[in-house]
Amino acid sequence: MKKRVLTVDDSRTIRNMLLVTLNNAGFETIQAEDGVEGLEVLEEANPDVIVTDINMPRLDGFGFIEGVRKNDRYRAIPILVLTTESDAEKKNRARQAGATGWIVKPFDPTKLIDAIERVTA
């Protein structure tokens, strides 16, 4: 069965890149534009892994991860943070919010798929 990935990113460019990369790698992809929408579609999307941006309108990545972890069904789902933020403080904050791992932009398809493989069964 195909693995389902929920991606949360406000940039249309990055959303499209994620879509193409993930579909090519054989994943089923569900996309949301910000944290609020991500939480809205979470139940229905029922993903195996989540990839999220940090800087987003309405609800940022930190808030989104916290929201996912509060949901009993998804509190142990792997969440990867896709971010240009490279400083340790921000990574630490994402980690404290409950991120499983991170992928530092610029967007690199191999890095992304490797990281997803690493956290999913």
Next chain:
Amino acid sequence: MDMNEIKEIFFQECEEQLAELESGLLKLNDGDRDPETVNAVFRAVHSIKGGAGAFGLDDLVSFAHVFETTLDCVRSNRLDPGPEVLKVMLKSADVLADLTNAARDGGSVDEARSRQLIKELEALANGEVPQASAAAVEPVAKPVAVVAPPPVNDEGFQPVAFSFDDFDAAEEPLMDMPVYEIVFKPKSDLYAKGNEATLLLRDLSRLGEMSIHCDMGALPTLDRLSPESAYFFWKISLKTDKGEDAIRTVFEFAEWDCDLEISLVEDEATQSGEELPMQPVPFDLSILDDEPAVLVGVVEEEEQLASRRQDRDAAVSAAGTASNVLQMAQSAARTPAEKPAPAAASAAAQSAAAQQAAASAATPTIRVDLDRVDRLINLVGELVINQAMLSQSVVENDNNGTSSINMGLEELQQLTREIQDSVMAIRAQPVKPVFQRMSRIVREIADMTGKSVRLITEGENTEVDKTVIDKLAEPLTHMIRNAVDHGLETPEKRLAAGKSAEGTVRLTAKHRSGRIVIELADDGAGINREKVRQKAIDNDLITADANLSDEEIDNLIFHAGFSTADKISDISGRGVGMDVVKRSIQALGGRINISSKPGHGSVFTMSLPLTLAVLDGMVVTVANQTLVVPLTAIVETLQPEAAAIHSFGSNQRLISIRNSFCPLVDVGRILNFRAIQANPVEGVALLVESEGGGQRALMVDAIQGQRQVVIKSLEANYTHVPGIAAATILGDGRVALILDVDAIVAASRGHSLKPEMSLAAAG
């Protein structure tokens, strides 16, 4: 979708982000200190940087990075966005736009300028606030490489190249490979963050030959077991040539949440398992192919979930009854209550904030290919024509005007009109992007002229057809340049005249009786009528004793080749004057007027049609052909009297209108509908204004009426015909051609339409 398409999307997105950036910065400039505005500005630059990085647009990335760093200082309240800071940021936004354009279309940017701004931005980030008299651009000594973005890694996240392809090599003899002993003790946080010991061990096993021992000694009895705590730890010995870094990479995401010891075992004999209490179990990857064991994550009973959902819904609706405003605001923002509101009272208290959020949240939109919209518009055009034809034939065949067919037809007509309006509304877009571009132009000219200018825009959300918007930018740019360069005085002169040093240019858009009206007002010196008059006399536009009203003098500036600036400046005097502006407005089916008050400034008023797909036209007959003349071109119509017609030259004629002479142009003759000129007295003269401002009287045989027609491109369906702008289909199904008034007038000046291309030849 391929990379090129995504890149296209990226540049589209950049444009949106740049607009967002500029409007946010302008808001800050107006004293807005809403953190969300700062966030939006930050996000815009951040997004551009993110996308640019993915496409390897290094110049864009490095500039965006510096910009972002400075914005981050604002975001974290380390830098106050005062006027001087915002000045630098607005300029940076301009450079960012230039860099984006250069990345998309090739071409170069002003590198000295972007280097200078990088320095200024970095200075701001370092806490140096510039003085009001900003330093001039320093001379560029030698090309300096643009500041490179700092490396994206830091402690612990050194990216290590490793590939799964290498694992095939694992079948080679493993002799002489170093052996590592790894002790891996997960903490319960590791599981809580979605990491999985099994997966980590799987990854580890791929590095080489691995044996593994799980220590379950810490496992308490069942009654004392906390299901989400971590009790196991693993001792692993791994034979690999990949090195310690590769092992650490496996634990990259987990290292905070586990104790990890990695040591290199020198002597293979020592790791034979003797000191381990149990025999190591060779790790078999295939066990992972079965259903993975769920270590944590209890799936909640469906019923429980449902009841929780009910609770939430109840709470939301309770909040709703107390405050409908809140509910509306929430639904507008597509934001369901994240947490059930504990009490209606607190919900009401939040309503103000929610309302604000709803107001700023974008309404849901979809993106549609423009071609599809155009096709729909075309079809609706056909529908309108078809409906008109149907009406006409029913009227012709039905003497009794009260039949039910007639009633139904009237309803159909109403529906058609509504559909047409709705479809036109799809193409309608706010003028905001064009207005935003103007603020940059004002900044640039203000800099060049040393004037201090404030641009105020109103009615940015006024909507007008996309094609009109696209064609509006050029004339508007020109007028703004004129307003700042010619209209506004220098700060010294303004102060001397008792005005504030800062000039104001106000750009307004509004809807007025089915048209869009754009006003450009400045509070400058107004038009110097004496100067204009003198100039017009010098240029032989008027006679020295002409008696002109103030308004007529003001309108002289729309004449070709007219410029009142004593010397042609670098900004507005690029060989194009207000006559070009007027012509391009007219080409859009619009009109432009000026009113000016000496000492108080000038107001330019443009009135434009909301769409270019339909046109108000006068339907006329010429040599048994039906033609449509755009109404905007017609000044007046008149029935010539024999006494008013004067001949001159070989076969030219003039008509005298209120003591002035105007060339008479026989449309039928110009279009080669007939060989000899018609008798003017038997026809009707349409007084038209053409490019250059001159008036001509177009002779047609008769006027049929005035109506709105749907424009059909002739080029798309047939070929270009000189003298004809487009075609339309009338209610009776006949095709009528729409006159290109300017081309007809030009032809009448002797540049005749090429006969082989004319209508007679085209058949």
